[in-house]
Amino acid sequence: MWIQQVHLTNFRNYPRLGLELAPGRNYLFGPNGAGKTNLLEAIRVGAHGRSHRGAQDAELARWGTAAFRVRLKAAGSRRSVELEVTWEQGTGKRATLDRAPLPRLADVLGQVPVVIFSPQDLDLVQSGPVFRRRYLDLLLCQVRPAYYDQWLEYQRVLAQRNKLLRATGGTPPPKEQEVWDSQLVATGGPLIEDRRRLVASLNEVVPGLQAAVAGGREDLQVEYRPGVLLPPAGDPAEAFHRHLVRARPLERRRGTTMAGPHRDELVLRLDGRDARATASQGQQRTVALALKLAEVELLRRQGEEPVLLLDDVFSELDPGRRGALLRLLERPGQTLVTAAAPDGVPPARGDDRAYQVGGGHINRCQG
Amino acid sequence: MIQELTRLPGVGPKTAQRLAFFLLAQPIADVQSLAEALLRARQNTRQCGVCCNLTEEDPCPLCSDSRRDRDAICVVERPADVQAVERTRDFHGRYHVLHGVISPLEGVGPEDIRLAELLRRLGEGTCREVIVATNPSVEGEATAMYIARLVKPLGIRVTRLASGLPAGGDLEYADQVTLSRALQGRREL
Ligand SMILES: Nc1ncnc2c1ncn2[C@@H]1O[C@H](COP(=O)(O)OP(=O)(O)OP(=O)(O)O)[C@@H](O)[C@H]1O
Ligand SMILES: [Mg+2]
Ligand SMILES: [Zn+2]
Numbered sequence: 001m002w003i004q005q006v007h008l009t010n011f012r013n014y015p016r017l018g019l020e021l022a023p024g025r026n027y028l029f030g031p032n033g034a035g036k037t038n039l040l041e042a043i044r045v046g047a048h049g050r051s052h053r054g055a056q057d058a059e060l061a062r063w064g065t066a067a068f069r070v071r072l073k074a075a076g077s078r079r080s081v082e083l084e085v086t087w088e089q090g091t092g093k094r095a096t097l098d099r100a101p102l103p104r105l106a107d108v109l110g111q112v113p114v115v116i117f118s119p120q121d122l123d124l125v126q127s128g129p130v131f132r133r134r135y136l137d138l139l140l141c142q143v144r145p146a147y148y149d150q151w152l153e154y155q156r157v158l159a160q161r162n163k164l165l166r167a168t169g170g171t172p173p174p175k176e177q178e179v180w181d182s183q184l185v186a187t188g189g190p191l192i193e194d195r196r197r198l199v200a201s202l203n204e205v206v207p208g209l210q211a212a213v214a215g216g217r218e219d220l221q222v223e224y225r226p227g228v229l230l231p232p233a234g235d236p237a238e239a240f241h242r243h244l245v246r247a248r249p250l251e252r253r254r255g256t257t258m259a260g261p262h263r264d265e266l267v268l269r270l271d272g273r274d275a276r277a278t279a280s281q282g283q284q285r286t287v288a289l290a291l292k293l294a295e296v297e298l299l300r301r302q303g304e305e306p307v308l309l310l311d312d313v314f315s316e317l318d319p320g321r322r323g324a325l326l327r328l329l330e331r332p333g334q335t336l337v338t339a340a341a342p343d344g345v346p347p348a349r350g351d352d353r354a355y356q357v358g359g360g361h362i363n364r365c366q367g
Numbered sequence: 368m369i370q371e372l373t374r375l376p377g378v379g380p381k382t383a384q385r386l387a388f389f390l391l392a393q394p395i396a397d398v399q400s401l402a403e404a405l406l407r408a409r410q411n412t413r414q415c416g417v418c419c420n421l422t423e424e425d426p427c428p429l430c431s432d433s434r435r436d437r438d439a440i441c442v443v444e445r446p447a448d449v450q451a452v453e454r455t456r457d458f459h460g461r462y463h464v465l466h467g468v469i470s471p472l473e474g475v476g477p478e479d480i481r482l483a484e485l486l487r488r489l490g491e492g493t494c495r496e497v498i499v500a501t502n503p504s505v506e507g508e509a510t511a512m513y514i515a516r517l518v519k520p521l522g523i524r525v526t527r528l529a530s531g532l533p534a535g536g537d538l539e540y541a542d543q544v545t546l547s548r549a550l551q552g553r554r555e556l
Pocket of ligand 2: 036
C-alpha cells in the first residue's frame with residue numbers, strides 16, 4: 001500500500017497542508033525544528049490513531065487551537081482507502097474510513113500498514129520490557145484485529161484483580177480469588193499464545209535482517225519469556241493457575257498481580273548476549289532497526305506492502321551500516337526518509353522524490 | 368436543578384441544561400404533574416421480595432404468575448434486562464435481578480448484589496437450572512462464574528447464555544433474535 005496524499009489541519013506546526021507523495025522513496029529535508037518528524041507523526045496518527053512519541057492529543061493540535069485533522073489517501077493492490085482521524089477538545093478522537101465513522105478509534109489499525117522507525121525506537125532495546133511488549137502488541141493488533149479486544153479484556157481483568165488484592169490486603173475471599181484467577185487465565189492465556197506465535201515468526205526474519213544491516217557480522221535472536229512459568233509440556237492454563245497459587249505470598253506482600261502476560265519479557269540476543277546490557281549504542285540502533293524491518297516483513301505477509309517511515313536514521317550509523325541501510329531502501333514499497341540535509345543520503349534515483357520542509361510548508365525540490 | 372439532573376444516567380451537563388431550560392419554560396401545572404408522577408412512581412415502587420425486580424406489588428406479577436415454571440431461574444443484572452428477555456417470549460421460568468455485578472474497581476463485592484436472596488430462593492428446592500444472563504463484559508463473566516461456584520454444589524445446573532451477544536454489549540440492547548439464539552444455545556458453566 002502507498003500513501004498518495006496527506007492532508008493536515010492544525011496538526012503540530014502545520015496550519016494546513018496538502019501533500020502529494022510518490023509510490024517509491026520520498027526524501028524530506030529541512031533544518032532542525034522544521035517539521036519533518038511532525039509530518040511522520042501525523043501519518044502515524046492517521047494510520048494507527050496515536051502518536052509514536054507518546055504525545056497527548058492536545059499537544060498534537062497546533063498551539064492556540066483545540067482541534068486537528070489528519071486525512072490519508074492510500075492505494076493498495078486490492079483497494080484504496082481514505083482514513084481520517086480528528087480530535088477536538090472535549091469530544092476526543094474519532095476516525096472515519098472512506099468517510100464512514102468507525103465505531104472505535106482502534107479500528108483504524110491495519111487499514112493502512114505503517115511502520116515508523118525513529119530515534120526513540122532505541123527504547124525497544126535500551127529501556128524496560130513495556131516497550132518490547134508494546135512492540136508485540138501493536139504488531140499483533142495489525143495482524144489480527146481481534147487481538148485488541150482480547151488485550152483490552154485482559155487489562156480490565158488485571159485492573160479488577162489488582163484492585164481486589166489491594167482492597168483485601170492481598171487476601172481476597174477464596175471464591176472471589178478463584179473467579180479472578182480464572183478470568184486472568186482465560187483472558188491472558190490467549191495473549192501469551194499469540195505473542196509466542198508472533199515471536200516464532202519474528203525469528204524467521206530477524207536474523208537475516210540483522211545480518212543484512214550489520215554486514216553479516218552479527219547474529220540476532222528474539223527470545224520470548226512469558227510472565228507465567230510454563231513447563232515445556234502440559235496444559236498452559238493449568239500451569240498459569242499453579243503459578244498464581246504459588247505467587248500468592250508474594251502478591252499478598254506486593255498487593256499486585258505477579259504472574260501473567262503483563263510481565264512478559266522479550267530478550268534480544270545479539271551474538272548470544274542480552275543486547276540491552278551489552279550492545280554498543282550503534283549496535284542497539286541496528287537491533288531496533290532490524291526489529292522494525294521485521295515488522296515490515298510480517299505486515300507484508302499479510303498481503304499489503306507497508307509504508308516505511310524512517311526518521312533521522314542516517315545519524316549515528318557507521319558508513320558500513322549506512323550502506324547496508326541504503327540497500328534495504330531498495331525495497332519495493334513506499335518509504336519516507338527524513339534528514340537535516342541531503343549529504344550522507346543516497347543519490348536520488350529517477351523516480352525518487354525530494355521535498356524541502358520548513359515554515360509549515362513542504363515543497364517539492366526541483367530537479 | 369442542573370446539578371441534580373446530571374446525576375441521571377446518560378445525562379451530561381449539556382443535556383441537563385437543555386432539560387432544565389425546557390422545564391423552566393413549561394406551565395407550573397405541567398411541571399407539578401411531572402414531579403408528582405416521579406414521586407408517586409418512586410414511592411410505590413419497591414423490590415420484589417422474591418426476585419428483587421422493581422415492582423408496585425410484592426410479590427411482583429411475574430413471581431405470582433402460577434403458569435410460569437418454577438424449575439428455571441434466569442439471573443440478570445438489571446430490571447431492564449428482564450424486559451429484554453421477556454420480549455423474546457422464549458423463556459417461561461422465573462427471574463432474579465442482581466442489581467449489579469461484581470466489580471472490585473467500583474467497590475462492588477458479592478455481598479453488594481442480590482446473591483444472598485438468590486441462594487435463599489434456591490434453598491426452597493424447586494429450581495433445577497439457573498441461567499446466568501449477565502452481560503458479556505469482564506464483570507458479567509466473573510459474576511457468572513461466581514454464581515456457578517455458589518450454586519453448583521447445591522446440585523443445581525448452571526448455564527450461561529451462548530456468546531452470540533456482542534462482547535461488551537448490553538443485554539438490554541440486544542435484539543430479540545440474537546437473544547433468542549443466545550437462550551437456546553446456552554452452555555454449561
Ligand atoms: N503543537 C504545536 N503547535 C505548533 N508548533 C509545534 C507544535 N508542536 C511542535 N511544534 C513545533 O515543531 C517543531 C518540531 O518539529 P519537528 O520535531 O517535526 O522537527 P524536525 O524537522 O523533525 O527537526 P529535527 O531535525 O530536529 O528532528 C518544534 O520546534 C515546535 O516549534
Ligand atoms: Mg525530527
Ligand atoms: Zn418477583
